[in-house]
Amino acid sequence: MTVPIHLRHDETFVLNLGPQHPATHGVLRVKLTMDGEYVVKAEPVLGYVHRMHEKMAEDGTFIQFMPNTARMDYLHALAFNHGYALVVERAAGIEVPERAEYIRVITVELNRIASHLLWWAAFLLDLGGFTPLLYAFDDREKIIDLLERVTGSRLTYSYMRFGGVCNDIDDEFITGTRDFIKRLRSRLPRFYHDLVTHNIILIKRIKDIGLITKEQCRRYGATGPVVRGSGISYDIRKNEPYSVYPEFDFDIPVFDECDSMARYMVRMHEIEQSLRIVEQALDKLPDGPVMGKVPKMLKPEAGDFYAAVETARGSLGHRLVCDGGKNPYRLKLRSPTFSNLSLFGEVAEGMLLADALAFMGSLDLVIPEIDR
Amino acid sequence: MDTSIWRALIYLAGLLAFAGLNAAYLGWCERKGAARIQRRIGPCEAGWAGLAQPLCDGLKLMSKQLLVPEGVDGIIFRVAPVLAMIPAITSLVVIPFSDNIGARAMELSVLLLFALASLSMIAVLLGGWASGNKYAIISSARAVSQNLAYEIPMLLTVITVVMLSGSMNLREIALDQQGGFWHWNIFRLEHGHFLTMWIAFIVFFICSVAETNRAPFDMAEAESELVAGFMTEYSSMGFGLFMMGEYLNIVIGACLTTTLFLGGWDCPFGLTPGVWWFLIKIYILIFTFIWIRWTYPRTQIYRLLNLSWKILIPFSLANLLITAALIKVF
Amino acid sequence: MERQEQTRRALLALFPEVITTVIPIEAVSAEQSEVAPREPGVIVTDFARTGSSLDVLCRPDQVVAVARTMDAEGFFLEAISGVDWIERQQLEVLYDYNRLDGQQCRVLVRTLVSRTAPVIPSITRVFSAADWHERETFDFYGVHFQDHPNLIRILLPEDADFHPLLKDFMP
Numbered sequence: 116m117t118v119p120i121h122l123r124h125d126e127t128f129v130l131n132l133g134p135q136h137p138a139t140h141g142v143l144r145v146k147l148t149m150d151g152e153y154v155v156k157a158e159p160v161l162g163y164v165h166r167m168h169e170k171m172a173e174d175g176t177f178i179q180f181m182p183n184t185a186r187m188d189y190l191h192a193l194a195f196n197h198g199y200a201l202v203v204e205r206a207a208g209i210e211v212p213e214r215a216e217y218i219r220v221i222t223v224e225l226n227r228i229a230s231h232l233l234w235w236a237a238f239l240l241d242l243g244g245f246t247p248l249l250y251a252f253d254d255r256e257k258i259i260d261l262l263e264r265v266t267g268s269r270l271t272y273s274y275m276r277f278g279g280v281c282n283d284i285d286d287e288f289i290t291g292t293r294d295f296i297k298r299l300r301s302r303l304p305r306f307y308h309d310l311v312t313h314n315i316i317l318i319k320r321i322k323d324i325g326l327i328t329k330e331q332c333r334r335y336g337a338t339g340p341v342v343r344g345s346g347i348s349y350d351i352r353k354n355e356p357y358s359v360y361p362e363f364d365f366d367i368p369v370f371d372e373c374d375s376m377a378r379y380m381v382r383m384h385e386i387e388q389s390l391r392i393v394e395q396a397l398d399k400l401p402d403g404p405v406m407g408k409v410p411k412m413l414k415p416e417a418g419d420f421y422a423a424v425e426t427a428r429g430s431l432g433h434r435l436v437c438d439g440g441k442n443p444y445r446l447k448l449r450s451p452t453f454s455n456l457s458l459f460g461e462v463a464e465g466m467l468l469a470d471a472l473a474f475m476g477s478l479d480l481v482i483p484e485i486d487r
Numbered sequence: 488m489d490t491s492i493w494r495a496l497i498y499l500a501g502l503l504a505f506a507g508l509n510a511a512y513l514g515w516c517e518r519k520g521a522a523r524i525q526r527r528i529g530p531c532e533a534g535w536a537g538l539a540q541p542l543c544d545g546l547k548l549m550s551k552q553l554l555v556p557e558g559v560d561g562i563i564f565r566v567a568p569v570l571a572m573i574p575a576i577t578s579l580v581v582i583p584f585s586d587n588i589g590a591r592a593m594e595l596s597v598l599l600l601f602a603l604a605s606l607s608m609i610a611v612l613l614g615g616w617a618s619g620n621k622y623a624i625i626s627s628a629r630a631v632s633q634n635l636a637y638e639i640p641m642l643l644t645v646i647t648v649v650m651l652s653g654s655m656n657l658r659e660i661a662l663d664q665q666g667g668f669w670h671w672n673i674f675r676l677e678h679g680h681f682l683t684m685w686i687a688f689i690v691f692f693i694c695s696v697a698e699t700n701r702a703p704f705d706m707a708e709a710e711s712e713l714v715a716g717f718m719t720e721y722s723s724m725g726f727g728l729f730m731m732g733e734y735l736n737i738v739i740g741a742c743l744t745t746t747l748f749l750g751g752w753d754c755p756f757g758l759t760p761g762v763w764w765f766l767i768k769i770y771i772l773i774f775t776f777i778w779i780r781w782t783y784p785r786t787q788i789y790r791l792l793n794l795s796w797k798i799l800i801p802f803s804l805a806n807l808l809i810t811a812a813l814i815k816v817f
Numbered sequence: 818m819e820r821q822e823q824t825r826r827a828l829l830a831l832f833p834e835v836i837t838t839v840i841p842i843e844a845v846s847a848e849q850s851e852v853a854p855r856e857p858g859v860i861v862t863d864f865a866r867t868g869s870s871l872d873v874l875c876r877p878d879q880v881v882a883v884a885r886t887m888d889a890e891g892f893f894l895e896a897i898s899g900v901d902w903i904e905r906q907q908l909e910v911l912y913d914y915n916r917l918d919g920q921q922c923r924v925l926v927r928t929l930v931s932r933t934a935p936v937i938p939s940i941t942r943v944f945s946a947a948d949w950h951e952r953e954t955f956d957f958y959g960v961h962f963q964d965h966p967n968l969i970r971i972l973l974p975e976d977a978d979f980h981p982l983l984k985d986f987m988p
Contacts, residue, residue, distance in 0.1 A: 130621050161971055162970075162971060162973060162974070165972040170981055170982060242785055243702055243703065244784035244785075245521070245781060246524055246525050246782065249527060250526070253526065310782075314783065316703055316784050320784065332917070334893070334944060336893045336894050349917045349918075354921055419869075419872075420868055421867065432895060436900050444900070445899075449895060453949065454895075454949075457949045458945075461945070469706075470787070
């Protein structure tokens with residue numbers, strides 16, 4: 116939908132989207148200045164679920180912060196675990212055994228699939244399709260059951276430790292995961308693509324909506340499926356490889372159309388690529404311990420350390436400033452959705468309200484991750 | 488025509504019962520249908536197969552406080568839900584359920600039905616406006632432009648049917664289609680009308696879905712954008728009346744489609760016509776309404792209006808001209 | 818590596834008065850920095866160990882020039898963090914720059930300001946991402962960014978009168 120020729124800036128009213136609103140995926144308030152159905156100005160107002168995790172990190176020891184990492188992006192909590200573990204292992208020079216690395220990759224990728232399934236369900240719900248939610252949650256329930264066997268939690272996982280993971284996986288998990296991969300692969304063409312992706316109403320609703328140019332991506336520091344839908348091939352798993360990702364053969368889906376349809380297709384293809392990674396990881400899983408040698412009281416040497424991981428939403432960075440003590444001196448969390456949402460104000464100008472909401476859905480927002 | 492007071496009272500009770508039961512149990516049908524489409528069970532706790540669920544919902548709604556927010560237009564706020572129910576129940580008077588069952592067969596019943604449909608549109612507008620809530624106002628503006636856009640192709644296709652039958656009396660239209668499915672207006676095998684009448688049926692069906700604000704045309708109550716649209720500020724029976732009015736409109740839409748296009752109470756092979764065939768047909772149509780709602784996402788407001796103004800109106804105008812030409816020639 | 822070298826040379830142009838050499842990582846340790854404060858300049862660091870390829874220390878007034886150089890070189894602003902060094906009575910602001918085009922190079926730019934009157938020019942005109950990141954640093958530390966279009970609190974309530982990440986903040 117092209118921008119109308121003339122937005123009447125003097126005949127506007129302010130519409131508050133949220134903080135309590137079904138479509139904002141959390142407590143996000145967007146102050147919309149509207150001219151009829153058109154958005155003249157969009158201003159996201161943050162901070163409704165701000166809990167100051169970065170201060171909590173400074174008050175406790177390094178390991179005491181691990182449960183906090185899951186509470187930020189609860190949909191891809193294992194990636195947040197992984198990012199924090201990675202930066203502390205970098206700082207303290209801890210080695211992780213190979214089996215633990217493989218288990219980390221398997222669980223993180225399963226969690227990525229679960230996160231994308233929920234994004235898909237919520238996106239369709241925003242657009243008025245109520246049924247896909249139930250189909251996606253059917254598959255998500257299988258993943259959550261698998262991960263519960265191994266981690267003990269269904270949503271907010273504190274599974275990883277510095278030097279490995281806290282529990283080993285058993286044969287039932289492996290067979291369960293293989294069954295799940297087969298099941299999801301058979302369901303994707305029918306339930307997900309035939310019914311929804313090729314649905315003419317959905318296509319008309321998200322094609323050419325919310326165009327984000329490459330230059331806008333760079334200026335706002337966006338990462339993740341948002342930039343991969345605009346033709347930029349940037350994925351931390353390939354650009355700054357960590358853990359054992361270099362050992363797997365997987366593609367990074369990139370689409371050039373820059374619209375919400377491109378971002379949708381990127382995430383659907385990422386589900387398939389994650390299934391590939393999990394399959395390869397299960398095939399190559401080595402034996403061995405799942406925890407490395409870690410000193411009882413962790414005191415990394417002083418310095419500044421950074422580690423980035425690829426979550427379902429983009430590049431998550433942890434900047435750790437250590438001063439030689441047993442608490443982190445400063446832990447800064449670089450949240451991918453924080454940067455992704457910052458371009459909402461510029462891109463939503465001139466859009467219709469329903470289009471702006473479809474665009475917001477395609478950005479895949481999780482508000483607790485933005486607010487920390 | 489028998490004008491005894493007993494006939495009037497029996498029909499009054501019967502129609503109110505029909506309206507009430509449908510409004511209540513269509514909610515149950517919708518929830519069960521939605522559940523099965525979504526691969527779950529739906530209401531199953533209250534009564535056998537959840538059949539007491541509408542009763543429980545009604546009791547719950549009636550026991551809630553009717554909140555009237557400050558800053559609303561007091562009278563209009565309270566009147567709007569009632570105004571939404573009145574046209575729906577009143578329309579039942581002219582629907583011919585069978586050869587012998589029909590409260591009143593008026594000469595201009597088609598006109599009456601469409602006049603009452605416009606009245607229910609006004610109720611939506613008043614409900615949204617009186618709420619004093621920006622979301623509600625946006626929603627009623629959308630609803631009005633949508634209803635207006637879709638009334639036009641609806642009326643054009645109905646004029647086609649009226650031309651074929653020669654009367655605006657719904658009972659006459661239904662009588663004209665008796666004798667088997669080849670006489671039904673959707674097929675109408677004589678004089679070449681079968682070429683275009685099925686298009687009229689499809690146009691009319693799409694317009695009924697849009698007129699009753701059902702998905703994929705439910706912009707007015709777009710849950711994820713406008714919370715509950717024009718019903719946001721309503722609680723308790725105000726909300727209940729709007730919902731019941733919506734379900735009754737669906738019933739009226741199905742009854743109208745059946746009478747105009749599917750032969751009313753006629754059996755497909757002309758054997759045992761009767762009210763049961765009428766009921767079977769309307770419930771199949773209602774099931775289709777439910778099926779469509781739970782399958783498709785919502786369209787955009789401009790695409791919705793484009794569909795009406797740029798596609799349905801030209802089709803129905805062409806249909807009208809062709810039908811008129813065929814009638815003139817043959 | 819080539820991108821790292823090219824960026825390093827572009828940044829060196831901003832520090833004409835300091836003669837910089839490639840310092841091996843052993844020298845960047847706690848003891849050394851306590852002995853002598855670091856001079857403004859560009860240091861090459863070990864990516865596998867620290868996560869950054871280049872480490873730049875600049876004066877507060879050079880922040881915009883550094884940002885412009887990074888923009889010209891095609892970087893994006895990844896994050897802005899603050900650190901409160903209460904013993905030294907200084908606030909450090911860290912800018913992270915990274916690349917989207919596959920030539921891996923993360924550059925950390927630091928600047929030090931006084932704790933009592935922290936003022937830094939804003940880089941919002943160069944990178945729009947800085948808008949929200951600078952508001953967050955202002956929110957948590959009280960650092961005032963000059964020429965910022967809308968320097969109000971972003972995560973804490975608008976009427977809060979404290980800056981929580983300062984080390985002497987006690988709720």
